[in-house]
Amino acid sequence: MDTRIPTLAGVVALVLTLMTRPAAAHVDYVTDGPGAALDAVAFALSVLADPVNAAVFGVSGLAVTGGLAAYLWVRPTIADVVVLRDVLAGYADLVPWMLRLSVGLPLVGAGFQGYLFAPTVTFDPTASPLVRLLFIGLGFTLLFGLATRIVTAVGLVTYAWAVSVDPGVVLAMEYVPAFLALLILGGGRPSADHMLQQVASTDGTYYGRVDPVHHLKGFLDSATAPYRESVPVVVRVGMGVTFIYLGLFQKLADPGRSLLVVEKYDLTAVVPVDPGMWVLGAGLTETLVGLVLIFGFMTRGAAAVSFVLFTTTLFGLPDDPVLAHITLFGMASAVFTMGAGPLSFDEWFGRPARSDRGTAVSAD
Template sequence: MHSDWSRRLVIGSLVGVALATRPVAAHVDYVTEEGESGPGVVEFLSAVLSDPLNVAVLVAGGVGVTIATLGWLRYGDHIADVTVIRRTLRSYQPYLGWLLRLATGLPLMGAGFGGYFFSPAVGVEARLVQITIAFLLLFGLATRLAALAGLLTYLVGLATHFPTLLLSSEYLAGFLGILVVGPGQPSADLLLRRLIVTDGTIMSRFRDVTTVSDVLSGFGVEKSVAPLLIRLFLGFNFAYLGVTEKWLDPGRALQVVAKYDLTAVAPLSPEMWVFAAGLGELVVGLLILTGTFTRSAAGAGFVILTTTLFGLPDDPVLAHVTLFGLTSALLITGSGPLALDRTVIPTLRARIGTAPSHADDPATPAD
């Protein structure tokens, strides 16, 4: 009996950190149906925390994450591969607008043709509006106006379908990111812009027309603020899903564990699976939200989404495209302004004996 418990503890400890990235971390509402009510929140948490194995797994996972974090702070910047990766990711900045347009426009087009409103959980058809906005975004035509229209459309829908539409709150990050960054390249807007600024062209007659970009610049809104806007709403989305879909509604999440036989992947209780998935999403969300190890957190979010893609065969993949794009965008931009990556993290690096000039997201690139 003792040896069996020890074996379970060892296996559980090894997968403790990885649990948060397993397929149960999907939008639970997309792969389950309303059914019998599950355990209450207090009952659920009691079931998790009263099991010594679960507590041991959580402690082991916390220790593992702490050691990995300290190791990264101390040695991460001394790895040449890390420097090359950061430099390469930053070189993708000219294509950031294109990435955001694709990540927002494609699922919006799918929502229009699929007959739902942003989220598959909201069965309201707004085909013409969503397809029109999506087409403009994908083509890169009147991009900022299209993003503004999409933002307003989402907010109107949120007012009438609250809180269900919060399942797709990543659209806020997408629309705001596009609004600030602009169309990027390639895009129809960039082509028109080059015609306008070239002397002798017909389009040069419209050179003095005020654009959305001019208005934003007048209010002091620059492209550098885009990572902050993306972080706020993407981080909120991860944290919100982790808490509300897993911890506050464990019955639906337990259905996912049973449906895909996730306890066969690791010998842990279904309740522990749900708790760990929620914890993983919450931690990733808070890291992104506060701009702490932003690229690493975005990478972890990308892994969560990838395991969902391959682990849940009936999950609506198109509904997650925006999340894929936004995590990819943060891999490119890093944290942006108002982030712990620019304040606390460099201080921690300095205190444990390494120069802060190569921080996870340095204010001044040290390439």
């Protein structure tokens, strides 16, 4: 009997279990006001006190545990997965571009629509034109890839200022690891930075005679080179923390507000289970995905599952702001491309691609 079959079945069970849960969503983005004040522990115990609910959770837990146990026991090398990893490793130079798009687009939207990173923290664009111009300017320069490291540094300072103005900006915490990754990687290519660097560093060009910036860029590239290997860690851990915040603090710790989402979208008509099961299922799933990403276990699989969760959110919750999730989409794509990187279970236990350790290198 092929020993890869139980492992494959376990992986499929894990994916199906995650996909049948509610999609990841910022509860604050789709609800108005707080829900009923419910004790989180008492709520969870009351839901699991129902034998049907307990059985569903028990079967799901056994399926996931069995699948993971089979994977750890067999540890197969499937040729298709190996080839896929190596192909993804060849997309290394596109990671900065993915991150720039995923940060630049929502920043432009934030400036035009008038909010500070998180759609729930709004400002009047006509009364604060400089703030509006700041966000639009940050967004467009990142989209162009112009002075990327300087712009991301300004972005980090702006985020810190926004949190001091309104702690609700923490809902958009995914900007921080994305900014940090770009601060290390630079603009990559295609980008204005790469284009101008090539022109300025070529002997005999007019631009090279008048532009001193490319010397600074060369220095920054050399200074950040030792840290590029850590970019997968920064992105996956940042994404994992975001998932844990969504699952643990927004759902499991505040079940009353999460129940408002179930009621608003009539989710029990989609999957006919107890409303409390939706809340616990969503919270536990997002927390589990977050932990898997932080520890770097089956990282590309977790990134693929998170991408599916974001997509089903957009289809299932029609008024959930699309721009608010673009950064997480980009981060999931980057993690799927780079893999776990160092300081991960995958690197210690698995069989990484031939160049996984080098997938976060800028192509300047």
